Amino acid sequence: xxxxxxxxxxxSPLQAxxxxxxxxxxxxxxxxxxxxxxxxxxxxxxxxxxxSGLLEGEDVLNTAKAMRALGATVERTGDFAWRVQGVGVAGxxxxxxxxxxxxxxxGCRLVMGAVAGCPITATFDGDASLRSRPMRRIVDPLELMGxxxxxxxxxxxxxxxxxxxxxxxxxxxxxxxxxxQIKSAVLLAGLxxxxxxxxxxxxxxxxxxxxxxxxxxxxxxxxxDGAHGRKIALTGQPELTGAPVVVPADxxxxxxxxxxxxxxxxxxxxxxxxxxxxxxxGLFQTLREMGGSIExxxxxxxxxxxxxxxxxxxxxxxxxxxxxxxxxxxxDEYLVLAVAAAFAEGTTRMxxxxxxxxxxxxxxxxxxxMLRVNGVSVEIEGDDLIVEGRGHVPGGGLxxxxxxxxxxxxxxxxxxxxxxxxTIDDTAFIATSFPDFIPMMRRLGAEFG
Numbered sequence: 001x002x003x004x005x006x007x008x009x010x011x012s013p014l015q016a017x018x019x020x021x022x023x024x025x026x027x028x029x030x031x032x033x034x035x036x037x038x039x040x041x042x043x044x045x046x047x048x049x050x051x052s053g054l055l056e057g058e059d060v061l062n063t064a065k066a067m068r069a070l071g072a073t074v075e076r077t078g079d080f081a082w083r084v085q086g087v088g089v090a091g092x093x094x095x096x097x098x099x100x101x102x103x104x105x106x107g108c109r110l111v112m113g114a115v116a117g118c119p120i121t122a123t124f125d126g127d128a129s130l131r132s133r134p135m136r137r138i139v140d141p142l143e144l145m146g147x148x149x150x151x152x153x154x155x156x157x158x159x160x161x162x163x164x165x166x167x168x169x170x171x172x173x174x175x176x177x178x179x180x181q182i183k184s185a186v187l188l189a190g191l192x193x194x195x196x197x198x199x200x201x202x203x204x205x206x207x208x209x210x211x212x213x214x215x216x217x218x219x220x221x222x223x224x225d226g227a228h229g230r231k232i233a234l235t236g237q238p239e240l241t242g243a244p245v246v247v248p249a250d251x252x253x254x255x256x257x258x259x260x261x262x263x264x265x266x267x268x269x270x271x272x273x274x275x276x277x278x279x280x281x282g283l284f285q286t287l288r289e290m291g292g293s294i295e296x297x298x299x300x301x302x303x304x305x306x307x308x309x310x311x312x313x314x315x316x317x318x319x320x321x322x323x324x325x326x327x328x329x330x331x332d333e334y335l336v337l338a339v340a341a342a343f344a345e346g347t348t349r350m351x352x353x354x355x356x357x358x359x360x361x362x363x364x365x366x367x368x369x370m371l372r373v374n375g376v377s378v379e380i381e382g383d384d385l386i387v388e389g390r391g392h393v394p395g396g397g398l399x400x401x402x403x404x405x406x407x408x409x410x411x412x413x414x415x416x417x418x419x420x421x422x423t424i425d426d427t428a429f430i431a432t433s434f435p436d437f438i439p440m441m442r443r444l445g446a447e448f449g
Contacts, residue, residue, distance in 0.1 A: 010428075011425060011426040011428065012426060012427045012428060013398075013423055013424060013425055013426065013427070014412065014423070014424055014427045014438070014448055014449075015415065015421045015422070015423045015424075015448065015449055016411070016412040016413070016414070016415025016416050016418075016421060016422050016423075016424075016446070016447065016448055017415060017416075017421045017447040017448075017449065018415075018416065018417065018418065018419070018421075018447065019264055019416045019417070019445055019446050019447040020264075020266070020445055020447075021264060021265065021266030021267045021268070021314070021445060022257070022260055022261050022264050022267040022268075022269055022416075022441075022444045022445045022446065023267065023268050023269065023444065023445060024269060024270070024443065024444045024445075025269075025270040025271075025272065026257065026269065026270070026271055026272070026440060026443075026444065027249050027271070027272045027273055028249045028250055028253040028254045028257065028271060028274070028434075028440070029055045029056075029057065029249065029250055029253055029434060029435075029436065030053040030054050030055040030080060030247035030248070030249065030250060031055065031247055031248055031249065031250035031251070031252075031253075031275050031305075032055050032057070032059060032060060032106065032250055032252070032253075032433055033106065033180070033206065033208045033250075034208055034212070034245070034247045034248065034275070034305060035051075035054045035055040035060040035063075035247055036059075036060060036063050036104075036106050036107050036110055037110070037184075037208055037209055037212045038051045038054065038084075038212065038245040038247060039051070039054075039060070039063050039064055039067050039074065039082070039084060040063065040067065040110055040111065040114055040188070041212055041213065041215075041216045041240065042067075042072070042074075042084030042086055042216075042242060042245075043067040043070065043071075043072035043074070043084055043086050043087060043092075043114075044086055044087070044088065044089055044091070044092075044114060044188075044191065044216075044240055045084075045086035045088065045216050045217075045240035045241055045242045045243070046086060046088045046239060046240065046241055046242065047085075047086065047241055047242035048083060048084070048085055048086075048242045049083070049084040049086065049216075049242040049243060049244070049245065050077075050081070050082070050083055050244045050245075051081070051082045051083075051084065051244075051245045051247060052080060052081050052244075052245070052246050052247065053080050053246055053247035053248070053249075053273075054080050054081070054082050054247055055080075055247065055250065055433070056080060056435065057431060057432055057433045057434065057435050058102050058103065058104075058431055058432045058435075059101075059102060059103060059104035059106070059107055059432050059433055060104075060107070062100060062101045062102045062104055062107055063101070063104065063107035063110075063111065064082070065099075065100075066095075066099045066101065066107065066111050067084065069095040069096070069097070069099055070087075070092040070093060070095055070099075070111075070115070070120075070122070071087045071091065071092055071093035072084055072085060072086055072087050073085035080247075084242070085242075086240070086242055088239070088240070089117075089191045089192055089237065089238065089239070089240055090117055090118050090119075090191070090192040090237075091118070092114065092115060092118040092120055092164075093120065094120040094121065094122070095120075095122050095123075097123075098122075098123040098124070098125045098159060099111065099122055099123065099124050099125065100125050100126060101124065101125070101126045101130060102126055102127050102130065102432065103126065103127050103129055103130055103403070103405075103429065103432045104126070104130065104432070105130060105133055105181065105359075106181060108124055108126060108130060108135075108158070109135070109138045109181040109182075109184075109185050110181065110184050110185060110188060110209075111124070112124060112135070112138055112139065112142065112160075112162055112185055113138070113142065113184060113185030113186060113187070113188035113189045114188040114189070114191075115147075115162055115164050116142040116145060116146075116147035116162060116164050116165060116168070116185070116188075116189040117145070117147075117164060117165060117168045117188065117189040117190070117191055117192025117193065118164040118192065119164055119165070119166045120163075120164050121150070121161060121162065121163045121164065122161070122162055122164075123151075123159055123160070123161045123162075124158055124159065124160045124161075124162065125158050125159040125160075126158050127403075128403070129403045129404075130158060131153070131157060131158045131159070132157065133157070133158075133358065134155055134156060134157065134358060135152070135156045135157060135158065135160055136155055136156035137176060137177075137179075137182060138181065138182060138185050139156055139160070139162065141171065141173045141182065141185070141186050141189075142162070142185060142186070142189055144169070144171050144173070145165055145168050145169050145170075145171055145186075145189050145190070145193060145197075146165030146166070146167060146168050146169050147162055147163060147164050147165045147168075147189065148162070148163045148165075149161065149162055149163075150162070150163050165189075165192070165193075168189060168190075168192045168193035168236075169193055170190060170193040170194065170195040170196055170197040170198075170236055171186070171190075171193075171197060171198070172197075172198040172200070173186050173197075173198070173199050173200070174199075174200045174201075174202070175199060175200070175201050175202070175205075177354075177355065178201055178202070178203035178204070178205045178327070178328040178355070179205055179355070180205040180206040180207075180208065180209065180328075183199045183201060183205055183209065183232065184208075184209040186199050187199060187209055187210070187213065187220075187232065187234050188209070190234045190236055191213075191218070191234070191236060191237070191238065191240070192236065192237065193236040193237070194236050194237055195235075195236055196233050196234065196235055196236070197233070197234045197236055198231065198232065198233045198234075199231075199232045200225055200229065200230075200231050200232075201225070201229050201230050201231075201232075202226065202228070202229045203228050203229060203325060203327075203328055204228060204229060204230040204279060204328065205279070205328045206277070206279045206280060206328070206329075207222065207230075207277070207279055208277070208305070210222050210232055211277075211304030211305060212245075212304065213234065213240075214304060215243055215245070215304050216240040216241060216242075216243050217238060217239065217240050217241045217243070218234060218235070218238045218240060219234070219235040219238060220232065220233065220234045220235070221233045228325050245302075246302040248273055248274065248275035248302070248305050248306075248307040249271065249272065249273045249274045249275060249307065250274075250275065251274055251275050251276075251277075251280045251281060251283070251284070251333075252280075252332045252333060252433075253433070253434050253437075254271050254274045254310070255283050255332075255333045255336045255337075256336055256409050256410070256413050256434075256437065256441075257269055257271065257312075257440075257441065257444065258271065258283075258284075258287070258292075258294065258310065258312050259287070259336045259337070259339055259340045259413055260413045260416050260417075260441070260444075260446065261312040261313065261314060262287065262292045262293075262312060262313075262314060262315050262317065262340060262343075263314070263317075263339070263340060263343045263413075263416070263417040264314060264416050264417050265314050265417075266314055267312070267313065267314040267445075268311070268312075268313050268314070269311070269312045269313075269444065270309065270310070270311050270312075271309065271310045271312065272298075272309050273307045273308075273309070274307060274308060274309070274310055275305055275306070275307050276296070276299065276306045276307060276308045277305055277306060278329070279328065279329050280329060280330075281329060281330075282322075282326040282327075282328075282329030282330030282333070283330040283333035283336075283337055284310075285326070286320065286322050286326070286330065286337060287317075287337075287340060289320045290315075290317040290318055290319070290320050290340065290341075290344055290348075291315050291316060291317050291318050292312070292315045292317060292340075293311075293312065293313040293314075293315045294310055294311075294312050295310065295311045295312075296308045296309070296310055297309050297311070316345070316391075317340055317341075317343060317344035317345070317389070318344050318345050318346050318389075319341060319344045319345065319346030319347045319348040319387075319389050320344075320348055321348070321349045321351070322337070322348070322349065322350040322351060323351060323352075324351040324352025325352075327351075327352045327353060327355065328355075331353075331355050331356065332359075332406060334350055334353060334356060334363070334367065334385065335363060335366075335367050335370075335406045335407060335410040336406070336409070336410045336413060337350065338350070338367050338370075338371060338378070338385060338387055338410070339371075339410050339411075339413050339414045341387035341389050342371055342374075342376040342378075342387055342389055342393050342414065343389060343391065343392065343393060343417060344387075344389035344391070345389055345390070345391045346389055347386060347387070347388055347389065348386070348387045348389060349384055349385075349386045350384060350385045350386075350387075351383070351384045352383055352384070353383050353384065353385055354383040357383075359404070363404065363406070363407070364380060364383070364385060365380070366400070366402050366404065366407050367385065367407070367410075368380055368385065369399075369400065370397075370399045370407060370410065370411050370414075371387065373397030373398065373399060374393055374394060374395050374396065374397040374399070374411075374414060374418060374422055375393060375394030375395065375396070375397070376388070376390075376393055376394075377390075392417075392418075392419060393414060393417065393418040393419065394418065394419050394420060395414070395415060395418025395419050395420035395421060395422050396418075396419075396420035396421065396422070397422060397423070398423045398424075398425060399411040399422065399423065399424045399425065400425055401424050401425055401426050401429065403426075403429050404429060405429045405430045405431075405432050405433050405434065406433075407424075408424050408426070408427060408429060408430050409430060409434065409437055411424045412424060412438075412441070412446075412448065416441075416446055416447065
């Protein structure tokens with residue numbers, strides 16, 4: 001079954017109004033990247049994997065359904081607690097129907113990698129938004145390993161049928177862009193190949209897959225390559241063993257209450273167990289450079305991933321230049337950073353954002369439109385986003401969310417401190433990644449209505 005956008009009559013608009021200070025202590029949902037990978041690697045392991053803190057948004061639940069369809073036992077044992085009984089490397093069974101990933105590019109692309117190393121055929125599908133997104137750069141390396149696309153729409157778009165390799169080949173692959181999804185798909189396919197599968201990145205992308213593969217028992221070596229790159233070598237055909245996973249709170253989800261607390265006067269928030277993997281914390285570094293008060297304490301780690309408690313207080317922000325090499329560590333956070341930049345004094349220039357053009361929507365254009373309709377001066381030059389901050393935002397605009405949860409949440413955050421209310425055209429897609437966002441923000445003091 002595929003999903004498409006709800007008809008206009010079913011959309012649920014929402015308005016965010018100037019709020020009193022945001023206060024309280026909160027744990028945002030579990031990290032989406034870790035949640036997807038825990039389910040997939042649990043399914044590719046022998047024995048039982050118990051997961052706590054799993055994000056129970058639609059994207060992750062669709063990955064759980066896909067793992068069941070491929071033969072693993074996946075069951076919910078309590079709030080955010082799940083149990084996976086795996087089938088082992090290359091052990092996936094032929095699914096009886098198409099695998100529907102809804103809105104989730106991560107789930108779809110990672111599972112393509114896992115399926116590519118198994119001698120089965122599976123059809124991948126999703127909602128209207130996911131069907132519009134390019135898959136060719138994922139399947140190109142998978143075809144070098146012996147998998148074959150037998151059916152797809154123009155440009156390798158969904159629905160796409162992938163025949164896995166009977167005898168997968170290990171490859172050395174240089175990724176064309178910094179993308180954890182491309183790297184992860186190649187490594188997951190490489191689990192089934194004899195010998196060493198190597199991925200070389202010119203710019204290091206998120207390393208969650210490498211850390212979790214090691215956690216489940218794979219032999220994987222990651223070392224610097226060039227000025228900003230990494231070379232990752234995976235020894236194929238390991239026996240992965242089920243392992244417990246504590247999913248840390250998602251830094252991409254934490255970004256929204258953090259920016260809200262910085263821009264709403266008098267706010268003082270504590271966020272617990274936020275992942276602090278250095279390849280995911282570019283936003284926190286940037287906000288601190290802008291003058292944001294973000295204190296870190298209680299640092300600890302689990303499953304290879306570090307986490308910490310953050311205390312965030314309202315701050316006067318100033319414009320900064322964000323270097324392009326920081327983009328991979330905060331690619332999902334530029335939308336809400338643009339909101340912070342709008343409330344800062346001075347110009348913020350975010351460089352090298354070409355990856356934003358191939359997300360759920362063209363996020364670069366959508367971010368500029370979100371700001372412009374609310375009276376903020378913004379320009380796009382090439383792949384750079386330039387926001388002219390004046391210390392306040394006029395607001396009063398209606399923001400088109402383009403079926404994109406991050407645009408919706410960023411616009412709502414902006415409305416909490418804007419002079420006039422900010423309205424979004426639809427809230428439906430927020431549930432894909434952060435189902436509790438609106439109630440959680442209301443508990444902290446946000447004015448939505």
